[in-house]
Structures are given as structure tokens and as C-alpha cells.
Amino acid sequence: MRSPLRAPWKIAAVLTAGLLAVAGCGSGGDDSSADGVVQLSLWTGFTGPDRPAYESLVKQFNDTHPKIKVTMDVQPWDAIGQKLPGAWATGQGPDLATPNFDPGVLFTYVKTNSLLPLDEAAGDGDGKLNTSLFPKAVTTAFTIDGKLYAAPANMATLVLYYNKAMLTEAGVSEPKTGDDLVNAAKKLTKMDGGKVTQYGISLADHATIQMWPILQWMNGGDIVDAKGCATVAEPASVQALQTWADLVAKDKVSPVGQTGADADTLFSAKKAAMEINGPWAAAGFKSAGIDLGIAAVPVGAGGPVTLASTVPLAIGKSTKHKAQALEFLAWWTGKTAQAAFSDASGFPPVRTDVTPTNPIVAPFAAQLPNARLYLPGLPTSAKIDTDVYVPLIGKITRGEPVGPAAQSAAEAINKITGCKP
Known part of the structure; x- marks a missing residue:
């Protein structure tokens, strides 16, 4: 019954040189298949009982986007903390990842110039990151030096x-x-x-x-x-x-x-x-x-x-599939996807214009206006x-x-x- 959100608040050390060789290929190469389908790799630490809800969301995206296939690689948070910093800093690793359950980790990746800013994808309507509908505390936590570097993978109170x-x-x-x-x-x-x-x-x-x-x-x-x-x-x-x-x-x-x-x-x-x-x-x-x-x-x-609490979902700066990765983030945080995810997971939606139908969600969603992040905005x-x-x-x-x-x-x-x- 453990959740990735209930793990130690730490940021693991950068991967040693010997492990960099196995960091993966998502950002470092062109992963389009012979039939023209773009392959996107996603690393997450969602190993808990809520894992099926995330996997279902990825499947829904793949089923409705025949020219893009997202493969979610679920790993322990410590493993991601060991491999991802070095991989992204050297232009390797996955296209997308949840780097850590602590939004403060973003400062580390910004310092190594490893994250793709998302501001160009922000806006209103379908196909955009509707940041004005995210809880304000979330957008603030994901913004560093005026630039947005992540979208919320989830939201919880x-x-x-x-x-x-x-x-x-x-x-x-x-x-x-x-x-x-x-x-x-x-x-x-x-x-x-x-x-x-x-x-x-x-x-x-x-x-x-x-x-x-x-x-x-x-x-x-x-x-x-x-x-x-x-x-x-x-x-x-x-x-x-x-x-x-x-x-x-x-x-x-x-x-x-x-x-x-x-x-x-x-x-x-x-x-x-x-x-x-x-x-x-x-x-x-x-x-x-x-x-x-x-x-x-x-x-x-x-x-x-x-x-x-919220887990940042970010794009590696060296991804070869920027447009498709941004499309995935916009869809993930869209109204339809968040309604489905909230109903399946029991988590509140990450946007304020979605009304959950799962009765278990109601008390958690009701707390969103009064919820605060722990030590927000501090590197x-x-x-x-x-x-x-x-x-x-x-x-x-x-x-x-x-x-x-x-x-x-x-x-x-x-x-x-x-x-x-």
C-alpha cells in the first residue's frame, strides 16, 4: 500500500560514469520506428498501488495517438535519482520523466541545463498546457527564474x-x-x-x-x-x-x-x-x-x-521529439485525461475545472483550496x-x-x- 509520494525527501547523487552507458536512448537518438511512429520513453517512480492508473492513462494516450507511442518504464525513485541526472546532463536518458516526488529537485536539473522549458506550450484549450487551471501552488513550484519546467503528473492532499x-x-x-x-x-x-x-x-x-x-x-x-x-x-x-x-x-x-x-x-x-x-x-x-x-x-x-503534494513531469532538453513530448504533456493534463485518471486513481485532478465522479476523491479535492506545499520554491x-x-x-x-x-x-x-x- 505504499505510494511513491510517501518516500524519503531526498535527491540522490548523480550517476557514476560507469552507469551512464546504460542510461537509455530516448533523448540521445531518433526513436521513430519504420512505420513512422514516434517512440517516446517515460521514466516514473509510480511503483505503488496507484501504478495501474498511470499505466492506463499512458495506454489511453497511445490508443488515441497512433503516430506516437509512449513506453512507461516504472522504477524505484532511488534508481531514477541515481540514473537520470547524469543521463539528462549528457543528452541521454528518456524523453520524459518524473525526476523525483519532491518538486525541489527541479532546481538541480535546471542547474545542469537538463530540462526543456515548457512556456511555449502554455495556453488555453486543447493541445495546450492550461497552466491557469493548475493549482497556483503547483505552477509556482514548477517555475524557476520565470520559466516553467514541468507539468503536474498528479496532485494530492x-x-x-x-x-x-x-x-x-x-x-x-x-x-x-x-x-x-x-x-x-x-x-x-x-x-x-x-x-x-x-x-x-x-x-x-x-x-x-x-x-x-x-x-x-x-x-x-x-x-x-x-x-x-x-x-x-x-x-x-x-x-x-x-x-x-x-x-x-x-x-x-x-x-x-x-x-x-x-x-x-x-x-x-x-x-x-x-x-x-x-x-x-x-x-x-x-x-x-x-x-x-x-x-x-x-x-x-x-x-x-x-x-x-505534486510530482513534476518534465521533458529532457535533448529529446529528439520535442513536439510529441509537449503534445503528451498537454494531453496528460487535459480535461478528459484528468477526469479518467482521477476516477481510476482516487487522486484529485491536477486542474480546477474537472469535477471528479469517484466519491472517494471528493474529500481530497475539497482540500485543494487550503492545501500548501512543503518547503516550496527552495532549491x-x-x-x-x-x-x-x-x-x-x-x-x-x-x-x-x-x-x-x-x-x-x-x-x-x-x-x-x-x-x-
Whole structure:
């Protein structure tokens, strides 16, 4: 039940010279077949249960575009992170790829002049990238120095999953506010002889799409501001981190140090009553026999908010089939394709003019107006996450004082981004 979006936030190193020889041929040569069909290669990391939805979309494109054939090569994200940078930097590799699940990876590829700008394909109507219909946060994340370098391969928001039976047994209503969530997490945690037999909520802090920033945003806090200056040590953030660190460290509402896979497994095994997660998890939770409730993230002092995630779909600058690759991106993000993909995958569509018919999609789509990306627009986002934020959460949930830890994290973030407050 793992999704590519719930993997570690990191950007792997460039491929060594010995591996470049096997990088593939898409960008480096003319892959038209004898019958005039243009062959496009696409690398993706969509190895999770949502993989069939992506494969179905590619098949639909091929069936309706007889002069273009897209072959999707599905690989682990780490493998793409190892092979793609060197391949694209040397004019090899696939025509198209999802370089990483973190939009911040685009800065790395722009630096090596490896991406094809997409601005000429932007516009209104069929055959164009209708960027005005993408969520604004997505277009902003994919634009560097005024140029658009990717289209959204998908769009997701996080919601609150809960086990209806557990809440009913404990006399707990669906949490609507931040205080409701805190109280529910406490009440739903069960102890027997000092040992936890049921956790109120299953929180992960690493190898996952981040949950903890939502807890800060709910209270009006944040990690960095628009200029890249740290805000993680400001009062609203510290207050939220203190509340949830105490809940984990003292009240035992969630295990310490969970990965995303750990958090999912705990909830699936009916050993936790709640979890914050994305649309990729719904089918697996239902298959586990959970009487599943899906609700918006509770609203705190900071107003309605949740985390959004999107995977960039980009074209290698050296592709020999620019027109066909742009045509594929326009079709992928078009109205018909997104309606089909949303219904099949359970993900919200990547454009705002598509109304999903899959009832599971509704709560995720409803969150799009309030959704925020994690560390958007920062070329150093991966480093901030792995070197500062993940260690911060690990420290405070193990009992380290929150105020000094947050201040230390703020200083480290400012050093990484170059901010001088």
C-alpha cells in the first residue's frame, strides 16, 4: 500500500560514469520506428498501488495517438535519482520523466541545463498546457527564474483518516478543531500495565511525506517564510511543536520515530485510531477491513489547511521529439485525461475545472483550496528536510526541550538558505 509520494525527501547523487552507458536512448537518438511512429520513453517512480492508473492513462494516450507511442518504464525513485541526472546532463536518458516526488529537485536539473522549458506550450484549450487551471501552488513550484519546467503528473492532499469503530467505542466524535484532535488522540490511546495497546494517532517523522508541518500550520506557524528565512522558532510554531511533542513523548499517543510505512502499518493493523495520509492509502485501508472515516484536517488557530503534494513531469532538453513530448504533456493534463485518471486513481485532478465522479476523491479535492506545499520554491528544500527538520522532530519527540531545539533548527535553516535575519 505504499505510494511513491510517501518516500524519503531526498535527491540522490548523480550517476557514476560507469552507469551512464546504460542510461537509455530516448533523448540521445531518433526513436521513430519504420512505420513512422514516434517512440517516446517515460521514466516514473509510480511503483505503488496507484501504478495501474498511470499505466492506463499512458495506454489511453497511445490508443488515441497512433503516430506516437509512449513506453512507461516504472522504477524505484532511488534508481531514477541515481540514473537520470547524469543521463539528462549528457543528452541521454528518456524523453520524459518524473525526476523525483519532491518538486525541489527541479532546481538541480535546471542547474545542469537538463530540462526543456515548457512556456511555449502554455495556453488555453486543447493541445495546450492550461497552466491557469493548475493549482497556483503547483505552477509556482514548477517555475524557476520565470520559466516553467514541468507539468503536474498528479496532485494530492492529505486528510484525516480514522477508524469509525474505535471512535464509537471511545465515545469520540469526528475531530473538527485542533483541540478536538488533541483530545481525541489522548482519549483514543489505551494503556495496559504501562504498555500502549492502542495509539490515538499514527504519526510518522521520516521516510514519508511530512505530517508535522500540518500540525504547525494548524496553529498559524511555519518552517520558513517566502524569503527562505526560518520561522520554525517563532511562538506559533514552538507552541504547536511543544503540544504534539508532549503528546508523543509523554502521553504516548503515537510511537516515536516511525517511517511512513510504519505509520500505515500501525493504522492498517487497527492498532491506531487515526492517521494523516493521502488518497493513495484509502484502498489499502479498506482492504484491511477498517470501517474507514475520511475527514478534513481539523481547523486550528491558523485556519483550514493541509499539505499538498505534486510530482513534476518534465521533458529532457535533448529529446529528439520535442513536439510529441509537449503534445503528451498537454494531453496528460487535459480535461478528459484528468477526469479518467482521477476516477481510476482516487487522486484529485491536477486542474480546477474537472469535477471528479469517484466519491472517494471528493474529500481530497475539497482540500485543494487550503492545501500548501512543503518547503516550496527552495532549491535547498531537500537539505532542510533531511538535515534539519526531520532531526528536529526526532529530538523533541524523544524529550529534548522544544524551544532550544527549534532555535537551533532555525539557525541551521538560515545557514542553509543564506538568510540573514
